[in-house]
Amino acid sequence: MLVGCNESQACLGYLMKPLPPLESPRFILSFDFDGTLHDPAATPTVPTELFGLLERLHGEYGACWGINTGRNIEYLIEDLEKSGFPFFPDWVVAREREIHLCDPEGSWSAHEDWNSRCARDIERLFTTQREAMERIRHDVVHQTGAQWFSFEGEPAGVVAQSVEEIDWIVSRVQEHARAAPDLSWQRNSIYLRFGHRNYHKGSCLSELAKMMGVETANCFAIGDSHNDEEMLDGTHAGMNACPANAIPEIQQLVRSSGGLVCKGVHGEAVLEALRHYLAD
Ligand SMILES: [Mg+2]
Structure with a gap:
């Protein structure tokens, strides 16, 4: 299933693409969006410095990056453009359970096997x-x-x-x-x-890691709220972090799983955590 973002991109007068495809990714970077990467009260809403760092991690470290969010993909993509992203993520987890992949031309397609299994399991659950x-x-x-x-x-x-x-x-x-x-x-x-219970930000991250042949130890995740719990409990990512603005329960979880509670907030925390784990 193609997500209808190309049409809206065309309306915006540009076609955004992801960074060049990686033959064999060595790391996966998973970012929560609202409250983590993105702060609507800040200017800019996402630190510009992050784009250069992501490009460097992609090129030098083979880091495949994506956004793991509760938003639907159309709403997320709208705000990626508004936030000044110069390139698309390699993948998106939307509504905390659906996986979408970006092709080199910037077209999005669903991970059909995972997404249809998820829809089927949910339908069965709500029926029974x-x-x-x-x-x-x-x-x-x-x-x-x-x-x-x-x-x-x-x-x-x-x-x-x-x-x-x-x-x-x-x-x-x-x-x-x-x-x-x-x-x-x-x-x-x-x-x-x-x-x-089988579908959440954490299991989606593990599914992506399995698809790309990346070990859990080389998965990085950062988030700030309840819906990031499964992604940050140490099961699905070996490198965990949260911003200083994360809710207390998440700070406690990250601390207890040996992760990094950042000093910075929002996007500054993302930069801090990436430098701590990967690009110091
Ligand atoms: Mg959040």
């Missing part, structure tokens, strides 16, 4: 666990002011009104999910998306 999901939905709708959403390709999710409210919702979800052990959820700030 209808009762547990209904109990969760009932609590959210009747006991909170949060918004419940469900549409094609996104079977269930929540937008809460506050962090306190989402904390309460997660506690109820944990209770109901005992009856549905394959059910998982990805949380980021006041947003929560339900899915299957």
